[in-house]
Amino acid sequence: MNIVVLDGMGGGIGSRIVGILKEEMPSYIEVYGLGTNSLATASMLKKGANKGATGENAIAVTVAKADFIVGSIAMTIPNSMMGEITPKMVEAVGNSEGIKIYIPILPENHHIVSLEQKPLMLQIREAVDFIKKELNLGDE
Known part of the structure:
Protein backbone atom coordinates (compact mmCIF):
# COMPACT_ATOMS: atom_id res chain seq x y z
CA MET A 1 0.00 0.00 0.00
CA ASN A 2 1.42 3.38 -0.95
CA ILE A 3 0.38 6.99 -1.04
CA VAL A 4 2.06 9.30 -3.54
CA VAL A 5 2.28 12.98 -2.69
CA LEU A 6 2.98 15.24 -5.67
CA ASP A 7 4.35 18.76 -5.42
CA GLY A 8 6.48 21.29 -7.21
CA MET A 9 7.98 24.72 -6.63
CA GLY A 10 9.38 24.60 -3.04
CA ILE A 20 0.52 14.61 8.57
CA LEU A 21 0.31 11.32 6.67
CA LYS A 22 3.43 9.99 8.41
CA GLU A 23 1.99 10.92 11.81
CA GLU A 24 -1.40 9.34 11.19
CA MET A 25 -0.94 6.36 8.87
CA PRO A 26 0.13 2.91 10.03
CA SER A 27 3.82 2.21 9.43
CA TYR A 28 3.08 -0.41 6.76
CA ILE A 29 1.74 2.31 4.43
CA GLU A 30 4.54 3.91 2.47
CA VAL A 31 4.40 7.58 1.60
CA TYR A 32 6.31 8.66 -1.51
CA GLY A 33 7.27 12.27 -2.09
CA LEU A 34 7.41 13.00 -5.81
CA GLY A 35 8.64 16.42 -6.79
CA THR A 36 8.74 18.22 -10.08
CA ASN A 37 12.12 19.51 -8.88
CA THR A 54 12.17 13.90 -8.96
CA GLY A 55 11.06 14.72 -12.47
CA GLU A 56 8.69 13.80 -15.23
CA ASN A 57 9.63 10.18 -15.80
CA ALA A 58 9.88 9.32 -12.10
CA ILE A 59 6.42 10.78 -11.55
CA ALA A 60 4.92 9.01 -14.57
CA VAL A 61 6.33 5.62 -13.54
CA THR A 62 5.48 5.90 -9.84
CA VAL A 63 1.90 7.21 -10.07
CA ALA A 64 1.05 4.24 -12.30
CA LYS A 65 1.58 1.99 -9.24
CA ALA A 66 0.04 4.31 -6.63
CA ASP A 67 -2.88 3.36 -4.44
CA PHE A 68 -3.55 7.03 -3.62
CA ILE A 69 -2.28 10.23 -5.24
CA VAL A 70 -2.51 13.48 -3.27
CA GLY A 71 -1.67 16.98 -4.45
CA SER A 72 -2.86 20.31 -5.65
CA ILE A 73 -5.47 20.24 -8.39
CA ALA A 74 -2.87 22.18 -10.38
CA MET A 75 -1.33 18.74 -11.02
CA THR A 76 -4.17 18.18 -13.50
CA ILE A 77 -3.35 21.29 -15.53
CA PRO A 78 -0.52 21.00 -18.07
CA ASN A 79 2.14 23.69 -17.73
CA SER A 80 0.89 24.89 -14.35
CA MET A 81 3.26 25.69 -11.48
CA MET A 82 5.25 27.96 -13.76
CA GLY A 83 5.63 25.18 -16.31
CA GLU A 84 6.77 22.47 -13.90
CA ILE A 85 3.74 20.27 -14.58
CA ILE A 103 -6.55 20.06 -2.94
CA PRO A 104 -8.16 22.98 -4.82
CA ILE A 105 -5.18 25.29 -5.20
CA LEU A 106 -5.18 26.63 -8.74
CA PRO A 107 -3.26 28.97 -11.01
CA GLU A 108 -4.61 32.54 -11.09
CA ASN A 109 -6.72 32.12 -14.21
CA HIS A 110 -8.51 28.94 -13.02
CA HIS A 111 -11.49 28.91 -10.70
CA ILE A 112 -13.66 26.29 -9.08
CA VAL A 113 -17.12 27.32 -8.01
CA SER A 114 -19.35 25.82 -5.33
CA LEU A 115 -16.53 24.78 -3.01
CA GLU A 116 -16.06 26.15 0.47
CA GLN A 117 -13.11 28.48 0.93
CA LYS A 118 -11.01 26.94 3.69
CA PRO A 119 -7.50 27.45 5.01
CA LEU A 120 -4.86 25.19 3.47
CA MET A 121 -4.34 23.13 6.63
CA LEU A 122 -8.06 22.29 6.79
CA GLN A 123 -7.94 21.14 3.17
CA ILE A 124 -4.91 18.96 3.92
CA ARG A 125 -6.69 17.55 6.99
CA GLU A 126 -9.71 16.64 4.81
CA ALA A 127 -7.44 14.89 2.29
CA VAL A 128 -5.78 12.81 5.04
CA ASP A 129 -9.14 12.02 6.67
CA PHE A 130 -10.46 10.82 3.29
CA ILE A 131 -7.54 8.40 2.95
CA LYS A 132 -8.06 7.12 6.49
CA LYS A 133 -11.75 6.55 5.77
CA GLU A 134 -10.96 4.69 2.52
CA LEU A 135 -8.55 2.46 4.45
CA ASN A 136 -11.04 1.94 7.30
CA LEU A 137 -8.50 3.32 9.78
CA GLY A 138 -10.80 5.66 11.71
CA ASP A 139 -9.26 7.18 14.81
CA GLU A 140 -6.58 4.80 15.97
Missing part, protein backbone atom coordinates in the same frame (compact mmCIF):
# COMPACT_ATOMS: atom_id res chain seq x y z
CA GLY A 11 7.43 21.56 -1.87
CA GLY A 12 5.68 23.43 0.94
CA ILE A 13 2.25 21.90 0.43
CA GLY A 14 3.59 18.42 -0.24
CA SER A 15 5.80 18.47 2.84
CA ARG A 16 2.83 19.40 5.03
CA ILE A 17 0.78 16.57 3.54
CA VAL A 18 3.65 14.09 4.03
CA GLY A 19 4.15 15.19 7.63
CA SER A 38 14.73 18.42 -6.35
CA LEU A 39 13.82 21.11 -3.80
CA ALA A 40 10.22 19.84 -3.61
CA THR A 41 11.39 16.23 -3.29
CA ALA A 42 13.95 17.09 -0.60
CA SER A 43 11.31 18.98 1.36
CA MET A 44 9.01 15.95 1.39
CA LEU A 45 11.84 13.58 2.30
CA LYS A 46 12.75 15.86 5.20
CA LYS A 47 9.19 15.45 6.53
CA GLY A 48 9.53 11.67 6.49
CA ALA A 49 8.54 10.38 3.04
CA ASN A 50 9.66 6.75 2.74
CA LYS A 51 10.90 7.33 -0.80
CA GLY A 52 11.38 10.32 -3.01
CA ALA A 53 11.93 10.89 -6.70
CA THR A 86 4.24 18.68 -17.97
CA PRO A 87 1.54 17.17 -20.17
CA LYS A 88 3.13 13.73 -19.61
CA MET A 89 2.76 14.12 -15.83
CA VAL A 90 -0.90 15.14 -16.16
CA GLU A 91 -1.60 12.18 -18.42
CA ALA A 92 0.14 9.76 -16.05
CA VAL A 93 -1.86 10.99 -13.05
CA GLY A 94 -5.11 10.84 -15.03
CA ASN A 95 -4.40 7.32 -16.26
CA SER A 96 -3.37 5.95 -12.87
CA GLU A 97 -5.73 3.44 -11.25
CA GLY A 98 -4.99 5.04 -7.87
CA ILE A 99 -7.53 7.15 -6.02
CA LYS A 100 -6.80 10.82 -6.67
CA ILE A 101 -7.27 13.40 -3.94
CA TYR A 102 -6.97 17.00 -5.09
Whole structure:
Protein backbone atom coordinates (compact mmCIF):
# COMPACT_ATOMS: atom_id res chain seq x y z
CA MET A 1 0.00 0.00 0.00
CA ASN A 2 1.42 3.38 -0.95
CA ILE A 3 0.38 6.99 -1.04
CA VAL A 4 2.06 9.30 -3.54
CA VAL A 5 2.28 12.98 -2.69
CA LEU A 6 2.98 15.24 -5.67
CA ASP A 7 4.35 18.76 -5.42
CA GLY A 8 6.48 21.29 -7.21
CA MET A 9 7.98 24.72 -6.63
CA GLY A 10 9.38 24.60 -3.04
CA GLY A 11 7.43 21.56 -1.87
CA GLY A 12 5.68 23.43 0.94
CA ILE A 13 2.25 21.90 0.43
CA GLY A 14 3.59 18.42 -0.24
CA SER A 15 5.80 18.47 2.84
CA ARG A 16 2.83 19.40 5.03
CA ILE A 17 0.78 16.57 3.54
CA VAL A 18 3.65 14.09 4.03
CA GLY A 19 4.15 15.19 7.63
CA ILE A 20 0.52 14.61 8.57
CA LEU A 21 0.31 11.32 6.67
CA LYS A 22 3.43 9.99 8.41
CA GLU A 23 1.99 10.92 11.81
CA GLU A 24 -1.40 9.34 11.19
CA MET A 25 -0.94 6.36 8.87
CA PRO A 26 0.13 2.91 10.03
CA SER A 27 3.82 2.21 9.43
CA TYR A 28 3.08 -0.41 6.76
CA ILE A 29 1.74 2.31 4.43
CA GLU A 30 4.54 3.91 2.47
CA VAL A 31 4.40 7.58 1.60
CA TYR A 32 6.31 8.66 -1.51
CA GLY A 33 7.27 12.27 -2.09
CA LEU A 34 7.41 13.00 -5.81
CA GLY A 35 8.64 16.42 -6.79
CA THR A 36 8.74 18.22 -10.08
CA ASN A 37 12.12 19.51 -8.88
CA SER A 38 14.73 18.42 -6.35
CA LEU A 39 13.82 21.11 -3.80
CA ALA A 40 10.22 19.84 -3.61
CA THR A 41 11.39 16.23 -3.29
CA ALA A 42 13.95 17.09 -0.60
CA SER A 43 11.31 18.98 1.36
CA MET A 44 9.01 15.95 1.39
CA LEU A 45 11.84 13.58 2.30
CA LYS A 46 12.75 15.86 5.20
CA LYS A 47 9.19 15.45 6.53
CA GLY A 48 9.53 11.67 6.49
CA ALA A 49 8.54 10.38 3.04
CA ASN A 50 9.66 6.75 2.74
CA LYS A 51 10.90 7.33 -0.80
CA GLY A 52 11.38 10.32 -3.01
CA ALA A 53 11.93 10.89 -6.70
CA THR A 54 12.17 13.90 -8.96
CA GLY A 55 11.06 14.72 -12.47
CA GLU A 56 8.69 13.80 -15.23
CA ASN A 57 9.63 10.18 -15.80
CA ALA A 58 9.88 9.32 -12.10
CA ILE A 59 6.42 10.78 -11.55
CA ALA A 60 4.92 9.01 -14.57
CA VAL A 61 6.33 5.62 -13.54
CA THR A 62 5.48 5.90 -9.84
CA VAL A 63 1.90 7.21 -10.07
CA ALA A 64 1.05 4.24 -12.30
CA LYS A 65 1.58 1.99 -9.24
CA ALA A 66 0.04 4.31 -6.63
CA ASP A 67 -2.88 3.36 -4.44
CA PHE A 68 -3.55 7.03 -3.62
CA ILE A 69 -2.28 10.23 -5.24
CA VAL A 70 -2.51 13.48 -3.27
CA GLY A 71 -1.67 16.98 -4.45
CA SER A 72 -2.86 20.31 -5.65
CA ILE A 73 -5.47 20.24 -8.39
CA ALA A 74 -2.87 22.18 -10.38
CA MET A 75 -1.33 18.74 -11.02
CA THR A 76 -4.17 18.18 -13.50
CA ILE A 77 -3.35 21.29 -15.53
CA PRO A 78 -0.52 21.00 -18.07
CA ASN A 79 2.14 23.69 -17.73
CA SER A 80 0.89 24.89 -14.35
CA MET A 81 3.26 25.69 -11.48
CA MET A 82 5.25 27.96 -13.76
CA GLY A 83 5.63 25.18 -16.31
CA GLU A 84 6.77 22.47 -13.90
CA ILE A 85 3.74 20.27 -14.58
CA THR A 86 4.24 18.68 -17.97
CA PRO A 87 1.54 17.17 -20.17
CA LYS A 88 3.13 13.73 -19.61
CA MET A 89 2.76 14.12 -15.83
CA VAL A 90 -0.90 15.14 -16.16
CA GLU A 91 -1.60 12.18 -18.42
CA ALA A 92 0.14 9.76 -16.05
CA VAL A 93 -1.86 10.99 -13.05
CA GLY A 94 -5.11 10.84 -15.03
CA ASN A 95 -4.40 7.32 -16.26
CA SER A 96 -3.37 5.95 -12.87
CA GLU A 97 -5.73 3.44 -11.25
CA GLY A 98 -4.99 5.04 -7.87
CA ILE A 99 -7.53 7.15 -6.02
CA LYS A 100 -6.80 10.82 -6.67
CA ILE A 101 -7.27 13.40 -3.94
CA TYR A 102 -6.97 17.00 -5.09
CA ILE A 103 -6.55 20.06 -2.94
CA PRO A 104 -8.16 22.98 -4.82
CA ILE A 105 -5.18 25.29 -5.20
CA LEU A 106 -5.18 26.63 -8.74
CA PRO A 107 -3.26 28.97 -11.01
CA GLU A 108 -4.61 32.54 -11.09
CA ASN A 109 -6.72 32.12 -14.21
CA HIS A 110 -8.51 28.94 -13.02
CA HIS A 111 -11.49 28.91 -10.70
CA ILE A 112 -13.66 26.29 -9.08
CA VAL A 113 -17.12 27.32 -8.01
CA SER A 114 -19.35 25.82 -5.33
CA LEU A 115 -16.53 24.78 -3.01
CA GLU A 116 -16.06 26.15 0.47
CA GLN A 117 -13.11 28.48 0.93
CA LYS A 118 -11.01 26.94 3.69
CA PRO A 119 -7.50 27.45 5.01
CA LEU A 120 -4.86 25.19 3.47
CA MET A 121 -4.34 23.13 6.63
CA LEU A 122 -8.06 22.29 6.79
CA GLN A 123 -7.94 21.14 3.17
CA ILE A 124 -4.91 18.96 3.92
CA ARG A 125 -6.69 17.55 6.99
CA GLU A 126 -9.71 16.64 4.81
CA ALA A 127 -7.44 14.89 2.29
CA VAL A 128 -5.78 12.81 5.04
CA ASP A 129 -9.14 12.02 6.67
CA PHE A 130 -10.46 10.82 3.29
CA ILE A 131 -7.54 8.40 2.95
CA LYS A 132 -8.06 7.12 6.49
CA LYS A 133 -11.75 6.55 5.77
CA GLU A 134 -10.96 4.69 2.52
CA LEU A 135 -8.55 2.46 4.45
CA ASN A 136 -11.04 1.94 7.30
CA LEU A 137 -8.50 3.32 9.78
CA GLY A 138 -10.80 5.66 11.71
CA ASP A 139 -9.26 7.18 14.81
CA GLU A 140 -6.58 4.80 15.97
